[in-house]
Amino acid sequence: MVKLTDVARAAGVGYGTASRALSGKGPVGGDARTRVLEAARSLGYTTDATARALRERRTRSVGLIVPDMTNEFYTASAEVLQEVLRAAGHHLLVATTGNHPGREQEALQEMAARRVDGVVHVPSGATAIQPSPVPVVELNRYSGRNVPAVVSDDYNGVKELTQLAIDAGHTDIAAIVGPDAYSTSRDRLAGFRAAAQQAGFDENAATGRRLRVVSTDFTAEGGARAMRTLLADPPQAILPLSSRLVMGVLRTTREAGISVPDDLALAGYGDPDWFEIWGSGITTFAPPLAEMGAQAAKLLLDLINGDQPAPAVHRIPGVLRIRGTLGKGTPAKHSD
Amino acid sequence: MVKLTDVARAAGVGYGTASRALSGKGPVGGDARTRVLEAARSLGYTTDATARALRERRTRSVGLIVPDMTNEFYTASAEVLQEVLRAAGHHLLVATTGNHPGREQEALQEMAARRVDGVVHVPSGATAIQPSPVPVVELNRYSGRNVPAVVSDDYNGVKELTQLAIDAGHTDIAAIVGPDAYSTSRDRLAGFRAAAQQAGFDENAATGRRLRVVSTDFTAEGGARAMRTLLADPPQAILPLSSRLVMGVLRTTREAGISVPDDLALAGYGDPDWFEIWGSGITTFAPPLAEMGAQAAKLLLDLINGDQPAPAVHRIPGVLRIRGTLGKGTPAKHSD
DNA sequence: CTGTTAGCGCATTCAC
DNA sequence: GTGAATGCGCTAACAG
Numbered sequence: 076m077v078k079l080t081d082v083a084r085a086a087g088v089g090y091g092t093a094s095r096a097l098s099g100k101g102p103v104g105g106d107a108r109t110r111v112l113e114a115a116r117s118l119g120y121t122t123d124a125t126a127r128a129l130r131e132r133r134t135r136s137v138g139l140i141v142p143d144m145t146n147e148f149y150t151a152s153a154e155v156l157q158e159v160l161r162a163a164g165h166h167l168l169v170a171t172t173g174n175h176p177g178r179e180q181e182a183l184q185e186m187a188a189r190r191v192d193g194v195v196h197v198p199s200g201a202t203a204i205q206p207s208p209v210p211v212v213e214l215n216r217y218s219g220r221n222v223p224a225v226v227s228d229d230y231n232g233v234k235e236l237t238q239l240a241i242d243a244g245h246t247d248i249a250a251i252v253g254p255d256a257y258s259t260s261r262d263r264l265a266g267f268r269a270a271a272q273q274a275g276f277d278e279n280a281a282t283g284r285r286l287r288v289v290s291t292d293f294t295a296e297g298g299a300r301a302m303r304t305l306l307a308d309p310p311q312a313i314l315p316l317s318s319r320l321v322m323g324v325l326r327t328t329r330e331a332g333i334s335v336p337d338d339l340a341l342a343g344y345g346d347p348d349w350f351e352i353w354g355s356g357i358t359t360f361a362p363p364l365a366e367m368g369a370q371a372a373k374l375l376l377d378l379i380n381g382d383q384p385a386p387a388v389h390r391i392p393g394v395l396r397i398r399g400t401l402g403k404g405t406p407a408k409h410s411d
Numbered sequence: 412m413v414k415l416t417d418v419a420r421a422a423g424v425g426y427g428t429a430s431r432a433l434s435g436k437g438p439v440g441g442d443a444r445t446r447v448l449e450a451a452r453s454l455g456y457t458t459d460a461t462a463r464a465l466r467e468r469r470t471r472s473v474g475l476i477v478p479d480m481t482n483e484f485y486t487a488s489a490e491v492l493q494e495v496l497r498a499a500g501h502h503l504l505v506a507t508t509g510n511h512p513g514r515e516q517e518a519l520q521e522m523a524a525r526r527v528d529g530v531v532h533v534p535s536g537a538t539a540i541q542p543s544p545v546p547v548v549e550l551n552r553y554s555g556r557n558v559p560a561v562v563s564d565d566y567n568g569v570k571e572l573t574q575l576a577i578d579a580g581h582t583d584i585a586a587i588v589g590p591d592a593y594s595t596s597r598d599r600l601a602g603f604r605a606a607a608q609q610a611g612f613d614e615n616a617a618t619g620r621r622l623r624v625v626s627t628d629f630t631a632e633g634g635a636r637a638m639r640t641l642l643a644d645p646p647q648a649i650l651p652l653s654s655r656l657v658m659g660v661l662r663t664t665r666e667a668g669i670s671v672p673d674d675l676a677l678a679g680y681g682d683p684d685w686f687e688i689w690g691s692g693i694t695t696f697a698p699p700l701a702e703m704g705a706q707a708a709k710l711l712l713d714l715i716n717g718d719q720p721a722p723a724v725h726r727i728p729g730v731l732r733i734r735g736t737l738g739k740g741t742p743a744k745h746s747d
Numbered sequence: 748c749t750g751t752t753a754g755c756g757c758a759t760t761c762a763c
Numbered sequence: 764g765t766g767a768a769t770g771c772g773c774t775a776a777c778a779g
Contacts, residue, residue: 076544078772089750094774101775102748124525125464126772129755134461136504136525144490150480157480157507166521168472169505171493185502189460189472208412295684325688348631349685352661414756425766430758437759438764462756465771 077118086114097122128190136166137375138186138194138209142174147347148318149197152214152368156195159372165192174199183207193375200256210378214371216258221386223378225371227362228390229259229344233266233316235395236342236360241274243401245312245340247285248276251301251324252316253293263316263344264288285310291320298323306331311340312401318345321357336402346396355399362393413454421450433458464526472502473711474522474530474545478510483683484654485533488550488704492531495708501528510535519543529711536592546714550707552594557722559714561707563698564726565595565680569602569652571731572678572696577610579737581648581676583621584612587637587660588652589629599652599680600624621646627656634659642667647676648737654681657693672738682732691735698729 083093088107095101096111097120103111114120128134137160141149157167168191170182179199186194186209193210198218206220217224240248250267253260267288272278276286287310291297298320302313306327315324321343328335335341335354343350346361370389377384419429424443431437432447433456439447450456464470473496477485493503504527506518515535522530522545529546534554542556553560576584586603589596603624608614612622623646627633634656638649642663651660657679664671671677671690679686682697706725713720 076772080772091751091774091776092749095749098774104748107749121520121524123465123772125461125470126755127774128461129459129465129757129771130773130775132755139505144480144486144493145483147481150486154480154507157505161506166525167505169475169493169503170497171490184457188457189502322684322688329688347685348658349683349689352658352665353685353689412756416756426757427759427767428765431765434758440764443765459756462771463758465755465773466757466759468771 076123077120078123079120082111082115082118082120085118086110132190133192134190135164136168136189136191137379138168138170138182138189138191138196140170140172140179140182140186140194140196142197142199143171144169146319148345148362148364149215151364152371154368155365156214156368156372159369160376163372163376165376172199176200176204180204192379195371195375200254210375212371212375212378214367217388218258223374223384223386224388225367225374226258226262226388226390227364227367228392229262229360229362230266230269230390232360232362232393232395233263233314233344234270236344236358237267237270237314238274239358239395239397240312240314240340240342240401241270241276243312243340243403245310245402246283247311248314249287249289249305249310249312250314250316251289251291251298251320253291253297253320255290257293259317260290260293267314267316293317293319295319295323295326299327302327303331309333309339312342313339314342314344316344318343318347318350321345321350321359325353336400340402341400343400350396351398357396358398358401359396360393361396363391366391412459413456414459415456418447418451418454418456421454422446468526469528470526471500472504472525472527473715474504474506474518474525474527474532476506476508476515476518476522476530476532478533478535479507480505482655484681484698484700485551487700488707490704491701492550492704492708495705496712499708499712501712508535512536512540516540528715531707531711536590546711548707548711548714550703553724554594559710559720559722560724561703561710562594562598562724562726563700563703564728565598565696565698566602566605566726568696568698568729568731569599569650569680570606572680572694573603573606573650574610575694575731575733576648576650576676576678576737577606577612579648579676579739581646581738582619583647584650585623585625585641585646585648586650586652587625587627587634587656589627589633589656591626593629595653596626596629603650603652629653629655631655631659631662635663638663645669645675648678649675650678650680652680654679654683654686657681657686657695661689672736676738677736679736686732687734693732694734694737695732696729697732699727702727 083090093111096103096108172179197215211222213224252264271286276284289301291301298315302324315321343357343359350357419426429447432439432444508514533551547558549560588600607622612620625637627637634651638660651657679693679695686693
């Protein structure tokens, strides 16, 4: 591996001069500069990032800690996050946790040991995570720790989604949500309840406008199970409040021979590609994943830069996608 | 940040002794060892990975270079890849290229500059990539460079898939593939042609058993476009040979009011979750993405370990998923 | 403007 | 078995 001394020798200049010429920092004679650059190019020199990191006390890398890499809900944000950070000269160290708090803590420590300049973290829950020596921004979910977070405005999004189901004329509506430990579960559920109760829906009412809530894992299997239990007394409309839950619900309705939306209306959450082409199209609330990733990246860059933004939860609005699964009564347009 | 000297002082031992105690390499008195470990724990010491990397000349990190992070085709492999590497003490540095050769080269250089121990690379094409100073394993696609690659056995998989379509009684079959620059396009197309020609299908035949091939981008939009052109003279069966192409084809048939499989039979490639619940279920060839990721990881670990496996293309067999989109004539079971 | 030097934190080699 | 010294490649501070 060719190093700085090699370049300096080839260019016939001193060690420090070569360094300054390459980095562009500090004064260097125009003549010497070109000689160094030329020598570096012809020798194929590239700065050793490990040595530079040790000396500069920063790595120009940031950690990304997510539950898993196969969920569009995380990767869609991660993609643009990576883009923004790369443009700022930072590269991405990725760790997955499988939503396991132990591995989450482990990943955080590993990132610290590697001296990343910052971390973007999708927290598993409200479990007591040790304060990190590096700047942290939370993404998608917030843990309640004293760090900034960037999330979708699920409360209002799901509230509007629920209103849509109500407007379509359904009087018996059930929502499926994930574990209460996640802020996403709580926010979405709160939005659902707000809209339903405001419209006079009553929890577990035997007659009249009835709302129900089933809580399960944020997985397809969880959604399938929840739907199966609901089958004993099926609602008119089902709101599986994550794309994986939608997946699970559709597996169950398919097995049970239930037609969506003819037998059962449905409104979902998230907007993976296939929502558009499934049946008559799945009506859903689409969180602004790309914007969230960009926001998180910018926030983290600010933090790294030494700014101290007030730790707060940034809620970014998403959009409603009105398609066919809510049935005939769906208004052509609801939100702006 | 607490460092080794702090630990040594707290434990009342010398510098080197502390280092040996922590790393477990080299002789250390049982007494001193426990004192050091205790001091390290209570001070919250974690060894500085940047300093260690500089000294040891290895980073215990490997690079992953993929076109993008939102495609299940890459992330499903990446997930288990990451798992295997993590178990071996390596962490993952991720870069995306958008299939752009320039950014691919850039990413490779960046990884080299960061002194990763190895790189797993999904190559964009056969573009002349500079030989890398670090071990490289190719994943999903092979570039023809002299490095080992781990891919799905697309040739045989698509051949069997095509046979399935033929067995179902279709006599006018069209395949949609991606750019010829990718090994995946070529292998899948070869499998398709082999099965069709063997069954007496003729390219561009006006009558009798007819096969057609449309080449386009490996994107949903590309698939939609290809399908639209095919609409002028629709085949009986369509084989979009990537999950994104399937997505695009279904967008077009949906817009055009064409029913799959009643008006048009379809067999796809890949197996994202939604294939199972779309309509009557999408019949498809599912590449062994998880195994591929594991294999690539193991191969890279061997390379890092100094082994020199013959650079070869490892083709791992996938499985056929027989569902509903090939129409009534589909045999209940075809492959083992 | 330029060359020399110190030291980032650690693993390792060498005397003891 | 242990402690001290060396140097990994680089940037920054300093002396010329």
